[in-house]
Amino acid sequence: MEQYIIYNAEHKVLICKEHKCGISPRRLDRHFRDDHQGVAMAMRKEILAYAKELPLCDPEQAPIFKEVRSVIHGLQVYDGYRCHYESCQFYTPTLGYIKRHCRDHDSEGWNSMESKFTNVKIQTWFQGNYTRYQ
Ligand SMILES: [Zn+2]
Numbered sequence: 001m002e003q004y005i006i007y008n009a010e011h012k013v014l015i016c017k018e019h020k021c022g023i024s025p026r027r028l029d030r031h032f033r034d035d036h037q038g039v040a041m042a043m044r045k046e047i048l049a050y051a052k053e054l055p056l057c058d059p060e061q062a063p064i065f066k067e068v069r070s071v072i073h074g075l076q077v078y079d080g081y082r083c084h085y086e087s088c089q090f091y092t093p094t095l096g097y098i099k100r101h102c103r104d105h106d107s108e109g110w111n112s113m114e115s116k117f118t119n120v121k122i123q124t125w126f127q128g129n130y131t132r133y134q
């Protein structure tokens with residue numbers, strides 16, 4: 001089973017090793033049924049039984065992207081950008097998004113002469129498609 005999942009006790013999230021993403025407990029069954037067709041049913045059942053015993057948070061409730069301070073083992077690390085605006089906590093792996101995002105602050109009267117964002121390493125509980133922006 002350790003070849004498929006990692007339990008992160010600090011965040012209480014199950015991480016899929018192959019997809020390098022967090023798995024919502026509600027979607028665990030479907031994730032392995034649909035995205036891991038090579039995994040035998042017996043193994044799937046074992047994983048589900050294992051997950052039942054764990055205190056699990058739903059990663060879908062967590063912030064989308066976070067800056068990497070201490071790398072969460074098993075999750076993909078992305079090159080991304082962080083917004084500089086005051087206490088804004090916006091992260092994204094996409095240059096186009098950060099530019100558009102910073103323009104929104106401009107309309108709030110933000111005329112920073114310095115750069116408006118920096119390159120950072122980020123991680124996300126979610127994989128691949130970047131449709132889940134905050
Ligand atoms: Zn997976």
Ligand SMILES: [Zn+2]
Pocket residue numbers: 083084085088089090101102105
């Ligand atoms: Zn911002």
